[in-house]
Each structure stands twice: as C-alpha cells, then as structure tokens.
Amino acid sequence: MDALDRRLVRLLQHDASLTNAALADRAGLSPSSCLRRVQRLRDEGVLTRTVMLADAQKLGRGLTAIVQVFLNHHAHDRRREFLAHVRAEPAITQAWSVTGEADVILVLHLRDMAEYARLCDLLFEHDPNVTKFQTLFALATYKSETAIGVDEPADP
Secondary structure (H helix, E strand, O other): OOHHHHHHHHHHHHOOOOOHHHHHHHHOOOHHHHHHHHHHHHHOOOOOOOOOOOOOOOOOOOEEEEEEEEEOOOOHHHHHHHHHHHHHOOOEEEEEEOOOOOOEEEEEEEOOHHHHHHHHHHHHHOOOOEEEEEEEEOOOOOOOOOOOOOOOOOOO
C-alpha cells in the first residue's frame, strides 16, 4: 500500500458514503484512478464492508455489557456450540478469543437488565462448557471508534 492507498482507507473509514468524485477530490486523485484503487483495496481484502454505524442509545440498546467467559477447555464440541450461539445472538456485537484467565470476551448492547438476565440464562447458566462468567457494565463511553489506524510505513 502506498500513501494514496492509506489516504483512501483513512477517508473511507470515516465516511464510506462519500461519492467516488468526492473521495477522489479529497484524496487528490482522478475519479477513474480512485475507483480502480478502491476496487483493488476491496479485492485485496483491505476494505471489507461498507456500513453505517447506528447509535445504540437511540435504538433502545443503551446498556453495554462486557462479559468475560471462562470455558472448559476439554469440551471442544461444546465450545463450537457455544460460539455458534454467540454468533447467532444479535445483542452480541463483538466477541474475541483472548489470552489471560478468561477465554472469551463479549460486548453486548442490551435493552435492559431483563434482556441481560435472559441472555445469561441462555448462553452461560445452562451451558456445561461455561465454568464461570463475569460482567462489567459500561457507565460512560469515553471513546468508541471503528476506524483502524493507518500508519505510514517505517523508514527502512
């Protein structure tokens, strides 16, 4: 990726609704060159999706929970089953396998504590592969950014 590719990635991460003409103008490219570069970045998997971000609070999902899940490592089939439930649950917006004591970290955007209780029952309480879970509730959001930093390459 050259400097122009990195500029396009930065611009698109902050506003994917830009027209090709507007993007080309901001990047200092011709529209045809811009279109080719963006298509190449898509083809190479650098740019993966075009989305609009929604405000969870305005959608009635203002309760954010971060859940640490501890799994029984000896039950691989059950682990796959647990992860299938995680992927299928719309309230779970992010899920990671992590190092440390916990095995999985989940981020949930919930309507209320009743929904949290229902999901705990469904995902954790009755799953024999879940040995323990701990939940942190967000009191305030200080930063919530989806854009990935696009650094300039290091000098050789």
